[in-house]
Amino acid sequence: MSYQTPRGTYDILPEETADWQRMEEIIREVCRLYRYSEIRTPIFEDTSVFKRENDSSDMVNKEMYTFAMGHDSYTLRPEGTAGVIRAFDQHKFYGSMEMPAKLYYMGPMFRHERPQKGRQRQFTQFGVENIGVSSPEIDAETIALGCSILRRMEISSIRVCINTLGDDSSRAAYRTALKEYFTPHIDCLCPDCHRRLEQNPLRILDCKADADNPVLKGAPSLADYLNEESRTYFERVLKALDDLGIAYEIDDRLVRGLDYYTHTVFEVKSTRPDSGAQATVFAGGRYDHLVEYFGGPQMSGMGFAIGLERLLNLAKDEGWKSQSASCARVYVIGLGNVGSAPLRIAEELRGCGISAEVNLIPRSLKAQFKSADRSGADVIVIAGESELAEGKVNVKDRKANEQTAVRLEDLSSRIKEILSK
RNA sequence: GCGACUGUGGUGAAGUUGGUCAACACACUGGAUUGUGGCUCCAGCAUUUCGUGGGUUCGAGUCCCAUCAGUCGCCCCA
Numbered sequence: 001m002s003y004q005t006p007r008g009t010y011d012i013l014p015e016e017t018a019d020w021q022r023m024e025e026i027i028r029e030v031c032r033l034y035r036y037s038e039i040r041t042p043i044f045e046d047t048s049v050f051k052r053e054n055d056s057s058d059m060v061n062k063e064m065y066t067f068a069m070g071h072d073s074y075t076l077r078p079e080g081t082a083g084v085i086r087a088f089d090q091h092k093f094y095g096s097m098e099m100p101a102k103l104y105y106m107g108p109m110f111r112h113e114r115p116q117k118g119r120q121r122q123f124t125q126f127g128v129e130n131i132g133v134s135s136p137e138i139d140a141e142t143i144a145l146g147c148s149i150l151r152r153m154e155i156s157s158i159r160v161c162i163n164t165l166g167d168d169s170s171r172a173a174y175r176t177a178l179k180e181y182f183t184p185h186i187d188c189l190c191p192d193c194h195r196r197l198e199q200n201p202l203r204i205l206d207c208k209a210d211a212d213n214p215v216l217k218g219a220p221s222l223a224d225y226l227n228e229e230s231r232t233y234f235e236r237v238l239k240a241l242d243d244l245g246i247a248y249e250i251d252d253r254l255v256r257g258l259d260y261y262t263h264t265v266f267e268v269k270s271t272r273p274d275s276g277a278q279a280t281v282f283a284g285g286r287y288d289h290l291v292e293y294f295g296g297p298q299m300s301g302m303g304f305a306i307g308l309e310r311l312l313n314l315a316k317d318e319g320w321k322s323q324s325a326s327c328a329r330v331y332v333i334g335l336g337n338v339g340s341a342p343l344r345i346a347e348e349l350r351g352c353g354i355s356a357e358v359n360l361i362p363r364s365l366k367a368q369f370k371s372a373d374r375s376g377a378d379v380i381v382i383a384g385e386s387e388l389a390e391g392k393v394n395v396k397d398r399k400a401n402e403q404t405a406v407r408l409e410d411l412s413s414r415i416k417e418i419l420s421k
Numbered sequence: 422g423c424g425a426c427u428g429u430g431g432u433g434a435a436g437u438u439g440g441u442c443a444a445c446a447c448a449c450u451g452g453a454u455u456g457u458g459g460c461u462c463c464a465g466c467a468u469u470u471c472g473u474g475g476g477u478u479c480g481a482g483u484c485c486c487a488u489c490a491g492u493c494g495c496c497c498c499a
Contacts, residue, residue, distance in 0.1 A: 369458030
């Protein structure tokens with residue numbers, strides 16, 4: 001019987017964890033600079049946290065890992081925003097915290113999709129939520145935060161696409177207009193779009209199947225239905241991005257898959273040809289009603305999420321490397337009948353803050369030296385039976401290839417001397 | 422959920438129109454006087470086994486079916 005990870009899941013192996021840890025450090029550092037604080041919410045929540053009324057997204061409707069325990073239905077989180085807003089309301093942050101609240105999260109998410117490169121069933125997301133205040137400059141700053149992470153990961157081939165969905169009244173007016181426009185052309189649209197026409201006509205605009213359909217090209221533009229306030233808001237977002245030197249493209253087809261967005265929405269994509277079908281690295285937008293939905297006051301929020309597998313893939317494609325992995329600085333070898341003396345020596349060195357590996361299995365001197373080589377140690381300590389009898393060990397400086405006998409009580413200072421060279 | 426391609430040891434892989442021993446390389450383990458390694462040399466290294474399970478055949482890693490997994494595209498999305 002052999003086992004393997006379930007479909008769409010994978011192990012991050014020891015040789016890869018250094019890259020992950022470094023990436024996570026970079027992200028936390030950027031969050032610190034922008035003064036965001038981490039929040040950790042449960043991996044699963046009541047299903048109703050994710051499955052909200054009128055939600056038409058595929059993610060909630062057919063990709064969730066939902067399970068029942070007794071009479072309760074739970075769901076493995078497919079995204080981070082819902083849980084964060086739930087926590088924001090549950091702990092009444094709106095009353096106890098200065099607004100906007102600036103929160104970030106990082107951890108596994110689960111979606112039952114067909115796996116592909118850059119698309120796993122368990123994947124890792126980092127995301128930020130800026131909650132409590134609606135201001136165009138906040139939208140720009142949030143996008144800047146994400147771009148800053150990309151920059152530190154040495155990623156440059158990206159494109160920022162941005163659009164606005166407008167406020168409620170703009171959106172409602174546009175929705176009606178779209179429905180009126182598409183209804184007579186219904187037969188020209190793909191089956192999925194028939195459903196979208198009723199549930200979320202905006203999504204017809206970024207339908208891939210109908211991308212070249214002339215009916216889509218003649219569709220009314222959202223820009224014509226934006227009221228003055230929404231238009232001004234969007235202009236100020238763009239102005240702020242200009243001021244920050246962030247290049248962007250306005251894409252009026254960009255409507256996003258999650259239903260809760262209002263005003264600003266954006267997607268940052270890789271422009272590398274090898275990034276595959278899953279080119280979106282991070283994406284998000286503003287949401288005006290989520291805080292209210294979970295029982296808080298009417299408050300607006302702005303956030304985005306980064307897929308960390310995609311981020312890491314992209315960074316590696318662009319040549320990014322985390323700093324060299326730490327290797328043992330000292331390797332202790334036993335020679336002759338020395339019992340646990342090598343172990344005792346290694347422990348003492350570790351106590352002095354020196355990273356030490358020690359041979360604990362019976363094998364030939366030659367094999368021990370081989371193992372020492374592989375460990376990449378700078379110093380080899382040879383604990384020989386006859387030297388130990390005099391309270392000494394041999395210390396070999398691998399770089400200089402010199403070996404000297406050192407008294408046990410002088411060992412750590414001698415090694416520090418060699419390592420500091 | 423749909424379509425296409427792929428699946429041989431720890432790794433990279435060779436395996437011809439189905440025919441005795443599954444090549445080769447790297448890695449790994451041991452040895453060439455357990456007291457000094459990194460080179461070299463020698464030996465071992467896929468327990469009827471070629472993702473798994475069936476089938477065709479005198480005979481299958483090579484053909485057929487199913488199943489699992491991966492990759493690519495669609496869809497979805499980070």
